[in-house]
Amino acid sequence: MVKVKMKLTPEETDILHGSQGETLRKTMETLVRYGEAYNAECLIPLDGPIHMVCSFGMPTLRPLYKIMEQYVAEGIKTKLPFTADPRPMDYENVEVSEKEKQIFHQIYADQDQYEDILKKIGLKNNNAFSCACYFDEVGNVPKRGDVLAWAESSAVVYANSVIGARTNRTSGVMELFSGIIGKTPKFGFLTDEGRKADWIIEVRTAKIPRPQVLGSAIGMKVLEQVPYIKGLDKFLGTTLTSEAKDYLKDMGAATASNGAVGLYHVENLTPEAKDYGEELIRPGAKTYVIDDAELERVVNSYPIMWKKIDEPPQLAFIGCPHCSFVQLCEWTETLVKALREEGKEKVAIPTLISSAPDVCEKFEKTEYYPRLMATGAHLTYICPLMYMSNPLCSAKRVITNSNKLRTYSVSRYVDDADLVRAVVRGGLQ
Amino acid sequence: MKEFHGRAVIPGELKGSALVSHTGFNVLASFWKSLTEGQNPSICVDQNNSEFFGKQLTGEILCIPQVVGSTTAGMIIQSVAALGTEPKAMLFSHTAESLAISGVLLADIWENKKIITVDGLGDQFLEAVSNGDKVEICLDGTVRVGI
Numbered sequence: 001m002v003k004v005k006m007k008l009t010p011e012e013t014d015i016l017h018g019s020q021g022e023t024l025r026k027t028m029e030t031l032v033r034y035g036e037a038y039n040a041e042c043l044i045p046l047d048g049p050i051h052m053v054c055s056f057g058m059p060t061l062r063p064l065y066k067i068m069e070q071y072v073a074e075g076i077k078t079k080l081p082f083t084a085d086p087r088p089m090d091y092e093n094v095e096v097s098e099k100e101k102q103i104f105h106q107i108y109a110d111q112d113q114y115e116d117i118l119k120k121i122g123l124k125n126n127n128a129f130s131c132a133c134y135f136d137e138v139g140n141v142p143k144r145g146d147v148l149a150w151a152e153s154s155a156v157v158y159a160n161s162v163i164g165a166r167t168n169r170t171s172g173v174m175e176l177f178s179g180i181i182g183k184t185p186k187f188g189f190l191t192d193e194g195r196k197a198d199w200i201i202e203v204r205t206a207k208i209p210r211p212q213v214l215g216s217a218i219g220m221k222v223l224e225q226v227p228y229i230k231g232l233d234k235f236l237g238t239t240l241t242s243e244a245k246d247y248l249k250d251m252g253a254a255t256a257s258n259g260a261v262g263l264y265h266v267e268n269l270t271p272e273a274k275d276y277g278e279e280l281i282r283p284g285a286k287t288y289v290i291d292d293a294e295l296e297r298v299v300n301s302y303p304i305m306w307k308k309i310d311e312p313p314q315l316a317f318i319g320c321p322h323c324s325f326v327q328l329c330e331w332t333e334t335l336v337k338a339l340r341e342e343g344k345e346k347v348a349i350p351t352l353i354s355s356a357p358d359v360c361e362k363f364e365k366t367e368y369y370p371r372l373m374a375t376g377a378h379l380t381y382i383c384p385l386m387y388m389s390n391p392l393c394s395a396k397r398v399i400t401n402s403n404k405l406r407t408y409s410v411s412r413y414v415d416d417a418d419l420v421r422a423v424v425r426g427g428l429q
Numbered sequence: 430m431k432e433f434h435g436r437a438v439i440p441g442e443l444k445g446s447a448l449v450s451h452t453g454f455n456v457l458a459s460f461w462k463s464l465t466e467g468q469n470p471s472i473c474v475d476q477n478n479s480e481f482f483g484k485q486l487t488g489e490i491l492c493i494p495q496v497v498g499s500t501t502a503g504m505i506i507q508s509v510a511a512l513g514t515e516p517k518a519m520l521f522s523h524t525a526e527s528l529a530i531s532g533v534l535l536a537d538i539w540e541n542k543k544i545i546t547v548d549g550l551g552d553q554f555l556e557a558v559s560n561g562d563k564v565e566i567c568l569d570g571t572v573r574v575g576i
Contacts, residue, residue, distance in 0.1 A: 030538050037438055037530045053500045060464050063511040063540060064504050107465050151500040171503025171531035188527065223453050223495050224526050258477075260453065260497040260526055303476050389465045407477060407498070408458050 006035050006185070007042045015181075023070045027177045034174060035185025043183035044190060046149055048142045048165070049124070050078060050179035051133045053151035053172040055085035056386055057110030064173055065110065068117045071180065078122035078179035083133035083140040085152050086322065086354070087111075088386030093378050094352060100392045107389055122179070129381065130356030132249065132322040134158055137358040144271055147190060149178030153256035154249070154321040154404065160263040162240065162248050164271035166190045169224075169262040189263055195272065196226065197265055197281045203231035204291045210415050211251035212403040214290065217298045218251075219259025221288045226263050227255075228281050233268040240269065242326045253321045254403040305410035306397045312349075312427040313399040316419055317411065319354030320384045320402035328355055328363045328379070332372040334416075338424045339375055346376035348426030357381045377423075385409060399428070430575045431557045433550045437570035438525060439533050441545035443518055444576070447562045448489040450480040451555055453497030454519075456505050456528065459486060463514055464505060471514040480560075490518045490566070492558050496529040506532025510542040520564075520572055521548035522555045547572060 008016065016032060018025040035043065054064060071077070088108050096104065115123075124140070131152050133140035142148055144164035150156050151170045159165040168188045170178065178184040188194040199222045203209065218227050236244045248266070255261035265273035265280055272280060318331060331353055339345060353372070355363070360379055363369055372379060384402065388394045388409035398411040399422055406413040414422065422428050458475035462468040470487035487509075496502055506529070509515045515536065519529065525548035536542045547570045558564065558574045565573040 026538055030534055033534050033538070034527070034531060037525075037534075038527070054504060058464065060467055060512065061504065061508050063508055067539065153498070153500045156500065168527055169500055171528045171535075172501045173504045173507065173535055174527075174531045175500075219497075223497055224523075257498055260495065260528075305476055389461070391466075407455070408461070410476070 004032055004036065006032060006040055008032070012043060021074060023074055024076065027180055030174070031177050031181060031185060035187060038185065038187035040185035040187040042186055043181070044147055044186040045183050046079070046178060047146035048148050049080040049082040049140055050175045051140055051150040051152055051155050052082060052084040052175055055129055055383070056088045057108050057112070057114030059109050062110070065114060065117060067173070068121055072117060072120045076121070076180060079182035080179070081122050081124040082179055083124055083128040083130065083138060084118060085129065085131050086381055086383035087129045088383055090380045090382040093380040094382060094387065095350065100390055103390050103392055127357040130322050131155060131383070132324070132356055134163065135324060135356055135359055137325065137362055138356050147184065149175045149184040151175040154253035156262050157252040157256045157264065158249055160189055161252060161265065161270050162245055169260065195263060195280070197228035198222065198225035198285055199227040200281060200285050200287045201227045201229040202287060202289045203229060204289060205295065206292055208235035209290070209295055211247045212254045212401060213295050213299055215251035215254025216258040216403045217290055217295060218264070219255040219257065219261050220298070222259055222261060224260035224262070227261065228265045228267065228273065228285070230267045232266050236266070236269055238268045242324065244269065246324050246327055249321060249324070257404040257407045302406060302413055304412055306412060308397070311397055313422050314349060314396040315398045316349055316351045316423045317354070317384045317398060317400040317402065317405060318352070318419070320400065320405040322359070323353060323355040325359050325362055328353065328359065329368050332368040334420055335375045335377060336371055338420045342424050344424060347423045349423055351377040351423045352380055352384070353377055354380050354382055354384055430573055433554045433572045433574070435547040435550040435570045435572060437547050437568065438530060439537055439543055439546040440568045440570070441518070441543055441566065442568055443490065443545055443566045445490045445517060445564060447492045447558050447560060447564045447574070448481070448484060449492040449555065449558055449560050450478055451494065452478055452480065453495045454478070454481070454491065454493040455498035456496055456502035456532070457499040460505050460509055463509055463512065467512065469512060469514045471509060486516050487514045489516045490520065490564055491516045492520045492555065494555060495521060495523045496526045500528060502528035503531030503535055506544070507535035507540060510536035510540045510544065515542060515544050518545035518566055520550060520554070520566070522550050522552055524549050
């Protein structure tokens with residue numbers, strides 16, 4: 001272990017010197033060297049549970065499972081019950097062929113064992129699998145100012161920006177280490193200075209931009225830096241309504257996946273921007289103007305990865321990140337209306353709508369659920385990206401309104417209106 | 430020959446050819462086939478990175494501005510290191526994002542694999558280096574291009 005500059009407590013120093021065994025020593029060494037790389041002054045206690053990005057049992061990730069098995073063997077658990085990203089498979093609600101199933105079993109061969117390990121080291125419950133752990137129904141809901149160690153880029157950017165909690169874009173495994181020790185290095189978004197904006201984004205569009213495209217444009221431009229977004233309150237208002245939160249959820253996921261944004265401020269809307277305004281902008285911040293032409297340029301830059309680009313789509317994915325309860329109700333109304341207008345009863349292509357297990361359970365008790373089921377769409381809790389990891393599934397022509405899914409797969413981005421038209425008519429024309 | 434000075438996050442000495450991307454390096458999207466199919470050597474499958482797409486990443490000296498994308502990045506770097514398909518070095522023009530730092534630390538501490546990592550080399554580094562250029566990395570974070 002190299003000489004430590006960070007101020008450690010006697011207990012932390014003892015762990016670092018191996019007083020609680022080799023596994024915790026290496027855990028502490030990793031956290032300390034991680035903090036040292038960013039000149040963290042100390043380790044700071046977590047105020048809430050971690051959220052883990054790894055929810056899938058892939059044999060190639062056995063190095064991670066090996067570490068977790070060591071924790072289990074030594075009786076080590078996270079300080080608080082935690083949540084994790086969505087499960088990769090849902091055979092009950094997502095139809096797959098026998099061949100596709102076989103491949104899923106190969107890719108996620110360790111799924112059952114992995115979930116068993118997660119439970120043993122502190123997973124909250126059997127429903128705790130969602131990228132949107134901050135939904136009230138899921139229950140990993142931080143308060144403003146809470147110090148966290150979350151992974152899952154879309155959850156991190158939501159927690160920081162919309163809630164005003166404080167978490168770095170913690171990597172998979174590193175978030176687990178913080179949950180085990182109960183502390184995380186204090187740097188970056190955990191400090192006031194680290195939350196200041198490097199960019200001013202001026203939104204000058206004629207109408208409200210599509211959140212997934214606006215987020216994509218911002219992410220590609222600012223990469224990991226913090227944007228202060230002006231002009232969006234004109235469309236979203238100055239109150240964080242459920243509609244505004246859903247918009248920011250989807251926009252944020254695109255900023256984080258198309259770039260590496262972990263925090264944004266929206267003038268007159270997000271908590272810190274409301275309190276501090278332009279004081280959050282660093283001197284010398286750069287400006288990026290986004291108008292309709294710029295958004296068009298961004299959309300046109302997306303490559304279409306389908307082998308036969310003129311052929312109709314074979315599957316549609318909605319819900320990456322997971323849909324909120326309100327969004328599930330809205331999609332129900334949208335699909336029902338679009339089918340009625342076309343004189344049809346069922347969607348023309350398989351349409352998968354994904355949400356958190358707890359949100360799905362709540363939705364299933366409402367009058368919306370039978371109406372959605374009547375359209376032929378499927379409600380599921382899987383991670384669309386994990387579904388697309390199956391080469392037989394990714395060989396299909398998949399459309400999605402998610403810029404995150406587009407980025408990590410060969411699916412094709414379409415906006416909501418085009419997606420609805422496609423699932424109702426069976427083609428993009 | 431041009432010389433640049435950065436911070437040696439994982440120090441090491443190495444000479445080799447540069448593989449350059451001027452856009453952010455998306456670890457998950459790039460190593461997707463290694464992750465899901467155990468592809469070895471790792472070939473970049475990130476459709477958004479035209480400079481890396483289709484190129485071998487294993488054993489290369491990656492010259493990049495920054496790591497972008499999913500927070501799985503750290504554990505993926507650890508896993509490709511455990512598989513033996515990791516790049517030899519990562520040279521960043523910006524300060525390396527926490528995901529990249531996590532990954533190279535996990536590889537070092539838990540897999541005993543050193544992916545030489547130097548960050549903060551400056552924008553001029555990426556302007557000066559091209560694919561195939563001979564690069565020398567020194568222990569103190571000095572990087573020479575066109576040796």
